[in-house]
Amino acid sequence: DAGITQSPRHKVTETGTPVTLRCHQTENHRYMYWYRQDPGHGLRLIHYSYGVKDTDKGEVSDGYSVSRSKTEDFLLTLESATSSQTSVYFCATAGLDGYEQYFGPGTRLTVT
């Protein structure tokens, strides 16, 4: 358990509104990740970070942006939410010990 919390845990929002999800970790892990999980697609990487202010795109990054101003926090922003972004979002972290990844509890986002 890497001490990962996500907020909010549940959110319902309307199409076109901005949404920010927060991931907080207490293990001082260097790497942080945002995934989405959808039936029929499994877990897909949205963005990841390999250090403060260092981020890169994953396979489904369109419509999402991220920021990491502190080691412990990684924010995921949907600039203008769409119904296709309804999903469960997971944050994960990894240290340098073989890159084992640890996951947070998830955020269920519904865009109406």
Add this chain to the structure above:
Amino acid sequence: KQEVTQIPAALSVPEGENLVLNCSFTDSAIYNLQWFRQDPGKGLTSLLLIQSSQREQTSGRLNASLDKSSGRSTLYIAASQPGDSATYLCAVSHGSRLTFGEGTQLTVNP
């Protein structure tokens, strides 16, 4: 592009049975392989991590093997229990990034 396949997609067994879950991947140049468990509505729990230089890892009733050359891994669960019911996910890494399979949904019946 790496692709990860898990077979079967679902499995139902009686309590006490030994079972094997399969994972295959298309690109053998992996850094490590990780098995996870996911309970309904929950996050993923890491079960075992196998580095590319290793052949297997064990934790309690779980044993995972890795054959990089054939692009395969198996997760062996001994003496299954109803509490083992969950979805089991396999993921392979190239450095710090993981590619996931879609999982095997396991039900262990009392």
